[in-house]
Amino acid sequence: MTDHVLKVEDLSVSFPQSGGRARILHNVDFALERGTVLGIVGESGSGKSTAALAVLGLLDNGGSIDSGRVVIDGEDLYAKSAEERRQLRGGKISIVFQDPFTTLNPAIRVGRQIAEPLVMHRGMTEAEARAETLRLLKEVGIPDPERMAASYPHQLSGGMKQRALIASALACDPDVLILDEPTTALDVTIEAQILDLLDSLRITRSLSMLFISHNLGVVSRICDEICVLYAGRVVEYGKSASILTEPRHPYTKGLLASLPKMSRERHRLQPIPGRLPDVRKPLSGCVFAPRCHFAEPRCQTTPPAITPIGEDVAAACWRASELARTPWRIESSETIPRRVDAGDGKPIVVARDVERTFEAGGAMDGISFSLDGWVPRVSFGRKVVRAVDKVSLTIHEGEIVGLVGESGSGKTTLGRCLIDLISPTSGEVAIDGAQLLNASRSEKRDLLKRAQIIFQNPDSSLNPRKSIGETLERPLELVGLGREERQRRVAELLDLVRLDASYAERYPHQMSGGEKQRVGIARALSTNPRFIVCDEAVSALDVSVQASILNLLLDLREQFKLAYLFITHDLSVVSYIADRICVMRNGTIVEVGSTEAIIDRPQHPYTKALLAAVPKVPELRANLDR
Structure with a gap:
């Protein structure tokens, strides 16, 4: 008999909206065996985190259970009182949230935060805790x-914060650990360490895990089974190896086809067309049919039930059996050449011996005492951190240079030094042949029209109180364009990033993550730059949205001969988009070369360690058969 530590049966969840309630989860079923890991995957908005919060009994903002049960070790969570649910959560189930930077209380020492549940739920004394x-x-x-x-x-x-969160989640010795995107903000090496830690804990504690992620490489690395959610519905469920190598549902095929591959040839990525359906509107037929290449007439009218396909997988698709080894349709087989001859082009950015130092510690940290014979002496000297240590770099017209390395290696600091968002301590930076750092204020303003940045998180870089049109008009106003010309240019910019002109009237909260990132790209293009710093520009996006943004960046490079510095910790992404890769560690560039040379023939031990840590998705059987 199967030992299920967690069972979710026929779970439906809704939230209030104007004029009624919106159904977010629809009759969701999944089960977690003791000592195993179940992955929950899908795009943002598919219901992954809502499912996790429902399992914990922590739905907020008016969320309610419309039907179904959550059974933890044989106990029905929602049949209990609020206090009984709290006790069950404390002893049986725990969660590690995505962002340790916001989950840990900045005003309380880490040890006290971990000790609190030990006192509250396990009745320990302060000394025991x-x-x-x-x-x-x-x-x-x-x-x-x-x-x-x-x-x-x-x-x-970041890695130590995440370990502290895991320690806190383990404090009450739970049977089930929910992990909500626990490695998204981490570098590949730290990510690998956290995944190894979770594997070890599963064995030593017989721990069962619900692992929520949009990173299919990580899911492949740690999960025994996978549940694929789309628009709040389970569309495919089964053994991890079967789903990743022979997906039955078209949506799963589309997710896998969107992934950038670490290979010599670069083909145009295949994002899933369209977007998730509006949960406020009634739907008929298969929920994925409007985006599906394989849809037929009955898909538009009759929703398929999730049905077993063989021993290892079940899928909610009328054509699941016949599509087993049929890959997602490739819209374009175009090969995008890499700029291996970029060095022959015109230099757009030339940095020489760029250095940036910061003083570390508080005012008292720099005080030291010594004895000169019998005479005590006090000296003061703040500790200096070299975030960028005499880095030289040239980026040519139309060239994409990838910059990789762990957090704290100096990647973002270097990128911001190149466009004077952070002033270098020493060194030289030239843009289009003109010196930037010693230019006058008016000369610098003119130069910086040619250099822009796309930030990592559009939610924090877009003003929530400004419409998209106002956001895009602001830099145009600063460079002296009149109102009519600004409005015309805003429409052009939205068209360049494949957004309708009507988006000028929207606000950031009315848009998806991918749409907001397109606005960030449009803003960067507003002054007709020659060079753009892309600072983790796709790291927070789902694989399909990420694919469409990478395609867009390549299209804009071709159209305007743009040069990019592409900063990322995702080596699969950088190996896809970059012509040349620089590997940065402790403020210095330790290896630089063509993408092919770095990926296939790395020379530096640090580069080899980064590549070895990359989680990989197994090859599709359909591709192996060719």
């Missing part, structure tokens, strides 16, 4: 538990 906190920190691989426990969150790296 402290001892158990140190043991938990050691268990999750923290080398100096006492120092960690005494630290505040801002004093820890």
Whole structure:
């Protein structure tokens, strides 16, 4: 008999909206066996996090369970009172949220945050909780538990913060651990360490995990089974190896086809057309039919039930059996050449010996005492951190240079130094042959029209109180364009990034993540730049949206002969888009070369370590048969 530690049966969840309620989850079923990992995958808005919060009994904003059950170790969560649910959560199930930077309280020491559930749920004394906190920190691989426990969150790296969150989640010895995008914000090497840690915990604690992610490489690495959600419905479910190598549902095929591949040849990516349906509107037929290449008349009228296909997989598709080894339709087989001869083009950005230092620590940290014979002496000298250490780099017209490395390696600081968002401590930067750093204010303004940046997170870089039209008009106003000319240019910019002119009237909260990132790209194009810094421009996006943005960036490069510095920690993405790759570590570039040379023949041990840590999705069987 199968030992299910968690069962979700026929779960439907709705939230209030104007004029009624919107159904977010529709009759969702999945089960988690003891000691296994179930992956929940799908685009943003598919219902992944809502399913996790429903399992925890933590739905907010008026969310309610319309039907179904959540059964944890044989106990029905929603048949219990609020206090009983709290006790069940504390002892049986726990969660690690996506962003440790916002989950940990910045005003409370890490040790106290981990000790709190030990006192509250396990009845420990302060002394017992402290001892158990140190043991938990050691268990999750923290080398100096006492120092960690005494630290505040801002004093820890991203990887250490995530380990602290895992320690806190393990405090009450849960049977089920929910992980909501736990590695999205981490570098590949730290991500690999966290995944190894989770694997170890699963074995040593017989821990069961619900792993939510849009990173299919990570899912392939850690999950035994996968549940694919689309628009709040389970469309495919089964063994991880079967779903990733022989997907039955067209949506799963589309997700896998959207992934950039680490290969010599670069083909145009195949994003899934269209977008998720509006949950406020009634739907008939298969929910994926409007975006599906394989849809037929009955798909428009009759929704398919999820049906077993063989022993390992079930899918909600009328044509699941016949489509088993049929790949997602390729719209274009176009090969996009890499600029291997970019060095023959005109230099757009030339950086020489760029250095940027920061003073670290507080005012008292720089005080030191010494003895000169019997005479005490006090000296003061702040610690200096070299974020960028004498880096030289040339980027040519139409060239895409990838910049990779772990967090703290200096990637973003270098990118911002090249466009004077951060002033270098020393060195030279020239744009289009003109010196930037010693230019007058008017000369610098003219030069910086030619250099722009696309930020990582459009939610924080777009003003929520300004319409998209107002956001795009602002840089045009600063360069002196009149109102009519600004409005005409805004329409042109929206067209360039494949958005309708009507989007000028929208506000950021009315748009999807991919649409907001397109606005960020449009804003960067507003002053007709020659050079754009792309700072983790696709790291927060789902694979299909990411594919469409990467295609767009390549199209704009061809159309305007743009040069990009593409900063990322995702080596699959950089190997796809870059002509040349620079590997950065501790403020210096340790290896540089063509994309093919770096990916196929890395020379530096650090580059080899980065590549070895990349989680890979297995090859589709349809491709292996060719």
